[in-house]
Amino acid sequence: MSEQVTIKNRYFTQFEKSIEGVALPDNFTYPFFYEPHPLCLLAAEQLQDYLQNQTEWQHDFGIDHFVDGxxxxxxxxxxxxxNDEGETGFLSAFSGKLAGKHHQPxxxxxxxxxxxxxxxxxxxxKEIEELTAAMETLEKSKEYTELQADNRKQKLLAERELNASKIALKAAKKTRKARREEAQQNLNVTEYEKLVEDLKAESLEIHYKDKDLNxxxxxxxxxxxxxxxxYQQQVDSLKAKRRQLSANLQQQLFDQYEFLNIDGDRRDVCDIFKNTPFKIPPAGAGDCALPKLLQYAFLxxxxxxAMAEFWWGQSPNSEIRKHGYxxxxxxxxxxxxxxxxxxxxxxxxxxxxSVSTEEKKLEVVYEDEHLLVVNKPHEFLSVPGKSNADSVLARMERQYPEATGPLLVHRLDRATSGLLLVAKTKEVHKALQTQFLKRTIKKRYIALLEGEIAGNEGTIDLPLRPDIEDRPRQLVCHVHGKRALTQWKVMNRINNRTLVHLWPLTGRTHQLRMHAAHSKGLNTPMVGDDLYGKTDSRLHLQAAELAFEHPVTEEQMKFDLPPEF
Incomplete structure (x- = not known):
């Protein structure tokens, strides 16, 4: 980054190492799934060296130690x-703020x-902060807190006395009934009629007292x-004013964000997001690294x-981001x-x-007149996707046109290989689904992890939910997440990698991948996990064992596959 310092006003950085003989890319990087171009790797290496050695600003990235925050x-x-002189170099950016600022050298x-x-x-x-301070002053005032306490006390006393009055009414009614029944047996007609009149008067009196109390x-x-x-009106008025100010400020902020493209066309962020499921821009839209970089380049x-983005420092609590990935x-x-x-x-x-799956073979591991077990290859869909109709389900429907019911009893991620259970009738499908719901069907996976992990076995309990801003990724969320449980056991450690068996006790999306990669799980992504780790020839995750009760013969069935990696 030495050149970056000398010409930092232009932000164009020359490579410190020779790039002679390295071909430039033919096309720009597809930013949502890529392997960095060699020159982007070189640029990232140079930037990372700068991050490790610079002294111009201070930010604790939590590398090799934990930072609470x-x-x-x-x-x-x-x-x-x-650049405009035909020189090849690179620009650098960070997402959001760095060391509390939008600008850094x-x-x-x-x-x-x-x-x-x-x-x-x-x-x-400042206006919003002033409103918040005024609202907090009012909410904490002696008069307001005393009125709140008195209001709660009055309602509590009212509830107690009115409940006691209701109980007394019921008890008096019961007593009057008993007295009438006894009088019928022991009094003459005149005496009985007088007693009934007295009881009516007594009933009216106690009811009037209850109404007076109410x-x-x-x-x-x-x-x-x-x-x-x-007081509450004043507080609510301040809150409403604060909400309106916040909304106006957010809209004013959105109005400032206009983005260019290579043809010089400008679009504001609200126009860009109006036809998305969000309808309005999410917080932070436009502050990520790549939009900053492209905007500066076009200007x-x-x-x-080409582009590349990498994470530097401690992983967030919910997402999976590995240092240097x-x-x-x-x-x-x-x-x-x-x-x-x-x-x-x-x-x-x-x-x-551009993925072709025609060459993928769907091996039948077991088949009878009621069901079959197939071995799904990796990078093959269980059900048809948006851009690829070929899938296990599509092939099963073609192969068994007379089959009834939904066929697939469960699914595997596109990248995961292994055993899948297929039902030929809706009755068998329903029976097998019931076994899944009761968790009597047993599944074991085998995975190869990128590094050596501590410990030999255990259970991971981390709740998961979808990342609505970055699907299909998942997040660990202790507030809105669904419970996810995984048992694990180390089978082998070799060449700085770990082979593990995994038993999912729940069935959440990407559960095994998340539990392997998350810092509070095994803290080691699976080899080839392009979502939570690094790309490789394939995701090294295989559904290797499946055990269930045959819904017709009631035979205990168990199938094992040898490891594919």
């Missing part, structure tokens, strides 16, 4: 470019710098509510050639923006669109 680790990006500026002194955002924040407490609570309401007549751009925030910014450029095709 958020935004510890950071996503960085490099953009391979040619050597990194391209943000698309919108809303943190500058006297900016509309700073002024709006009126008394209704008036008391009304007065208490009115006194409290006067300064630089031609983007390359990751695709996020889909929720970046995909709509990048669709506009990359328009007009030659971009690599998504690998998912």
């Amino acid at each position: 958020v935004n510890v680790g950071k996503m960085f990006g490099v953009l391979l470019v040619q 050597g990194f391209v500026p943000p698309v919108v710098d809303y943190l500058v002194v006297d900016s509309f955002f700073r002024k709006g924040e 009126r008394h407490w209704k008036a008391q609570i009304k007065n208490s509510d009115q006194s409290l309401h006067t 300064h007549d630089m031609r983007p050639l 390359f990751y695709p751009s996020c889909k929720g925030k970046c995909e709509p923006i990048l669709a506009h910014m990359l328009k007009g450029m030659r971009v690599d095709e998504s690998p998912m669109l």
